[in-house]
Amino acid sequence: MSLEISFIGILIGSIMASSVPLILAASGELITERSGVLNLGVEGMMIIGAISGFALMVITDNLFIAIVGSMLSGVIISLIFGFLTQSLLTNHVATGLALTIFGIGLSAMLGKNFVGIPGKEFPILFSSLRESIPFFGPILFGHSIILYFAFTLPFLTNYFLKKTKLGLVVRAVGDSPVSASNQGINVILVRYCCILYGGAMCGLAGAYLSLIYTPQWIENMTAGRGWIALALVVFATWSPIKVLIGALIFGGITILQLHMQAIGFRIPVQFLSALPYLMTIIVLVVISRDSRKIKLNTPTSLGRIFYKEK
Amino acid sequence: MALYFFTPFIAILLTILGGGIIFYILGFNPIEALKFYFITPIANLYGFSELLLKATPLCLIAIGLSFCFKSNNWNIGAEGQLTFGAIVGGGVALLFYNQEGFYILPLVIIAGAIGGMIFALIPAILKTYFNTNEILVSLMLVYVSKLLLDYLVVGPWSNPEGFNFPETRQFSNSSRMPLLFEGLRIHAGIFLALAAVMLSWFILYKTYLGFQIKVSGLSLKTAKYAGFKGKTMILVVFMISGACAGLAGVGEITGPIGQLHRMVSPDYGFTAIIVAFLGRLNPFGIIFASLVVALTYLGAETAQIFLQIPKYTGQVFQGMILFFLLASDYLLFFKVKILNLKKNELRN
Numbered sequence: 001m002s003l004e005i006s007f008i009g010i011l012i013g014s015i016m017a018s019s020v021p022l023i024l025a026a027s028g029e030l031i032t033e034r035s036g037v038l039n040l041g042v043e044g045m046m047i048i049g050a051i052s053g054f055a056l057m058v059i060t061d062n063l064f065i066a067i068v069g070s071m072l073s074g075v076i077i078s079l080i081f082g083f084l085t086q087s088l089l090t091n092h093v094a095t096g097l098a099l100t101i102f103g104i105g106l107s108a109m110l111g112k113n114f115v116g117i118p119g120k121e122f123p124i125l126f127s128s129l130r131e132s133i134p135f136f137g138p139i140l141f142g143h144s145i146i147l148y149f150a151f152t153l154p155f156l157t158n159y160f161l162k163k164t165k166l167g168l169v170v171r172a173v174g175d176s177p178v179s180a181s182n183q184g185i186n187v188i189l190v191r192y193c194c195i196l197y198g199g200a201m202c203g204l205a206g207a208y209l210s211l212i213y214t215p216q217w218i219e220n221m222t223a224g225r226g227w228i229a230l231a232l233v234v235f236a237t238w239s240p241i242k243v244l245i246g247a248l249i250f251g252g253i254t255i256l257q258l259h260m261q262a263i264g265f266r267i268p269v270q271f272l273s274a275l276p277y278l279m280t281i282i283v284l285v286v287i288s289r290d291s292r293k294i295k296l297n298t299p300t301s302l303g304r305i306f307y308k309e310k
Numbered sequence: 311m312a313l314y315f316f317t318p319f320i321a322i323l324l325t326i327l328g329g330g331i332i333f334y335i336l337g338f339n340p341i342e343a344l345k346f347y348f349i350t351p352i353a354n355l356y357g358f359s360e361l362l363l364k365a366t367p368l369c370l371i372a373i374g375l376s377f378c379f380k381s382n383n384w385n386i387g388a389e390g391q392l393t394f395g396a397i398v399g400g401g402v403a404l405l406f407y408n409q410e411g412f413y414i415l416p417l418v419i420i421a422g423a424i425g426g427m428i429f430a431l432i433p434a435i436l437k438t439y440f441n442t443n444e445i446l447v448s449l450m451l452v453y454v455s456k457l458l459l460d461y462l463v464v465g466p467w468s469n470p471e472g473f474n475f476p477e478t479r480q481f482s483n484s485s486r487m488p489l490l491f492e493g494l495r496i497h498a499g500i501f502l503a504l505a506a507v508m509l510s511w512f513i514l515y516k517t518y519l520g521f522q523i524k525v526s527g528l529s530l531k532t533a534k535y536a537g538f539k540g541k542t543m544i545l546v547v548f549m550i551s552g553a554c555a556g557l558a559g560v561g562e563i564t565g566p567i568g569q570l571h572r573m574v575s576p577d578y579g580f581t582a583i584i585v586a587f588l589g590r591l592n593p594f595g596i597i598f599a600s601l602v603v604a605l606t607y608l609g610a611e612t613a614q615i616f617l618q619i620p621k622y623t624g625q626v627f628q629g630m631i632l633f634f635l636l637a638s639d640y641l642l643f644f645k646v647k648i649l650n651l652k653k654n655e656l657r658n
Binding site: 084281 | 332336386436440441445447450451453454457458461465580581583584587619620622623624625626627628629630632633636639640
């Protein structure tokens with residue numbers, strides 16, 4: 001009995017770990033989208049973060065530099081997107097796709113010499129408590145600091161958007177850029193900041209994969225998580241707290257399929273792997289049907305180009 | 311208007327320049343690396359045939375996508391439609407694995423086109439009747455189709471004499487595209503692509519449907535005001551697009567591959583989006599663009615062999631082409647703005 005309970009505890013802990021990159025990337029993208037910008041380059045920014053984090057860790061042997069560097073690399077690559085969409089007024093969808101294709105290619109090029117190098121162990125917090133407390137131990141303790149950050153991020157994001165003046169500015173820019181601009185808000189600047197913030201979070205999400213989750217560099221290792229993160233934002237109807245819930249559900253499916261395979265469950269692996277994608281579609285259908293529900297939270301100007309007449 | 315078709319060339323030039331800089335940073339002689347990339351692959355007849363072989367699926371898919379993009383429908387799941395087309399077409403080919411007959415290949419081709427069409431209908435129907443975002447749905451379906459293919463080739467369709475390799479039986483000769491020249495891999499699928507180009511030009515520029523598509527792309531409100539049946543049009547453009555992607559998938563498995571396995575396409579479905587943009591959604595522009603982008607695939611393979619650069623550099627080039635193309639559009643946008651100002655001045 002107690003063995004089963006502790007197993008469930010460990011299971012929940014691993015579900016939390018697998019949802020971290022989704023939470024980070026989706027929370028970042030949520031802010032970007034709330035400002036009215038649709039960046040489809042999440043996958044590309046994540047993979048760039050993954051390789052830069054891993055490469056910096058191998059070169060400097062300093063995890064702090066690796067983490068900060070991965071966020072910076074996300075910022076730099078998202079700057080390309082920001083410059084194109086905000087300064088050169090290009091189409092958001094096409095630019096984001098280009099960013100993903102470019103990012104996957106560039107990461108493989110940069111990572112050529114880092115394939116097969118074993119990763120370094122990332123320090124975990126409260127590892128003694130993890131062992132001593134049954135059930136809750138593996139859930140609450142013994143994780144990396146990034147995981148704790150990821151799990152507070154949706155609440156911080158929620159607070160930022162709803163309770164702070166800057167959050168109001170971001171929402172205003174996303175819902176009505178013209179009125180925001182007339183109020184003296186620099187719409188382009190706000191959107192630049194939101195894009196760069198999204199880049200930083202995606203970079204961090206990538207670094208979590210290459211430094212902590214699968215501590216090594218594998219080409220194309222984000223494996224579609226960026227696209228899931230994008231879907232998550234819609235799934236959550238642009239609400240940060242629901243991003244957290246959605247990420248746990250998707251993380252849960254990923255972990256569950258691994259365990260079901262191990263038990264010898266008689267469903268082909270591929271069907272279980274397809275579940276998150278099918279779930280996203282179903283959720284999209286459910287929330288999109290109700291046009292009031294989707295309008296309530298969707299940034300009105302999402303994906304539309306804004307420019308100021310001079 | 312002339313500038314509209316001229317900027318793609320600027321984008322290509324800038325990409326070559328940018329590629330040279332990247333090669334220089336990586337420690338290669340940029341001129342030599344670019345020569346390996348863009349000239350060596352097509353310096354002989356075999357290379358040229360390979361170029362056409364890779365351009366064929368890109369051209370087919372991009373032609374289909376041009377219908378969607380022109381009417382403001384963002385189908386970015388062509389890769390999934392290609393894969394599903396290959397599954398359905400491949401399934402038919404496997405039914406006839408030990409038979410010969412002139413009717414087999416047409417059946418396989420039609421099955422593939424229908425497969426792609428059905429798969430593209432999913433995002434289209436969800437968009438029209440449930441208001442879902444077609445970008446996300448079509449994209450999610452890419453992964454679903456790839457996992458389905460994976461399941462089939464390791465599971466029920468795997469070759470019984472194949473020592474558990476993740477692949478099906480070889481198709482019979484009657485399911486294979488006829489080769490055009492002895493010793494070269496270029497096959498009759500190229501005529502499908504050319505037919506698609508001609509047909510799409512006719513539909514887009516000479517029919518009422520084409521007119522509807524273009525008007526909807528320019529202004530949805532105008533289209534509504536004109537009384538166009540928006541929902542039907544969305545379904546039709548997705549079906550055209552899916553059928554083209556399905557044909558591309560069938561062309562690959564009945565052409566160079568000859569069976570089903572995990573990798574039926576090196577992301578042709580995604581790259582074709584770049585082709586469609588680079589070709590300015592114009593049927594003849596797309597022919598040109600598919601050749602240019604096919605060269606980035608070939609160049610990446612050559613560079614991998616001769617310079618040990620990972621073949622992913624192809625994607626770096628493809629991404630850059632689209633970046634530069636979109637950026638150079640600013641020139642066009644700027645021109646439009648100046649004209650508007652003048653109009654206002656006249657009015658005042």
